[in-house]
Amino acid sequence: MSSLVYGGFWLRVAAALIDSVLMLILLSPLVRLIYVDEQWVGAPPHFSFAELLLNYLLPALVVIVFWIAKSATPGKMALKLTIVDANTGGKPSTKQFIVRYLGYYVSTIPLCLGLLWVAFDERKQGWHDKLSGTLVVRNTAPNTVEFEQQPPD
Template sequence: MSFGDPNNPYSQQPPQGQPGYPQQAPQGVPPQYGYPQQPPTGVPPQQPYGAYPQTGMPGMPGAGMPPLAHWGLRFGALLLDVLITVAPMYALGLIDIAMSDDPATAEPGVFFLIGVLYTLGMSIFQLYKEGSTGQTIGKKALGISLRREADGSVLGFGMAFVRRLAHFLDSIACYIGWLWPLWDEKKQTFADKVCGTVVVKVPKN
């Protein structure tokens, strides 16, 4: 039997230019793969769970952090929180005055006491929400959040309470600390600098 016999179908060689069957890799050798596939055009890369998106925008304290909240948003949130926390106490106190025989000599009554208890309870609630979520009622309404400057995490109740006490530093020098975010690069009050915190913009819920 001749290998060049044209009548023998088993002796035919594959024409040049046509690939044969792919060869299998030897046993024990893992198959070779090409380069990892890239995500489709226009699809952003996936971020680790719980991490801030890597936007790289200016005005951020660190890579991946949301943009810093300007002074106007911070002041608006503080004003809203004060109204929610304190205004009902004074409103209930006015009821006591209106119900007294002599408003000029009226003393705090039961309505004012209820208002004091409300203010105390609301203050604790606001502090808890700010420590656990980064947002008081006012901050949530305006889309800002209190975070640790180092890693963007929330403070926790204890550190949020310490920061409230540190606001004393913002008030002792003619309240200049409250205005410091207007020109500070990181938009921090003195309390923020002591506690290592920043206030950032977040989506409104």
């Protein structure tokens, strides 16, 4: 596993920004449907099931499904990053992905220190990575193309 190249802090920040913009694009039409115009102009906030769904459940579902299917979110894929098991370098389990997502809350609650930890950790792991036993690595393998061999003329 010594050939792994860890995904660094700024690369992961860029991937998170890409994911945030995509999530905003995905959720904006739904938010507009749920909230009436009065709520946009300063009506007192209220908490509803729709808000729980839009703010917490749907984003969690989208991210975890991408992780399970591709071991990455669209932002990580765009920047050639992959989430791997820290011990084997292989694909993490569904349980690891769920723990990793929940670990984001642990990482952000104390002033985002668990996310900033990526910048200082030798394996570039945030607290959510350490809790779930995962790493974010760069896909450094060159794209290879295999050609069919033509019989000599």
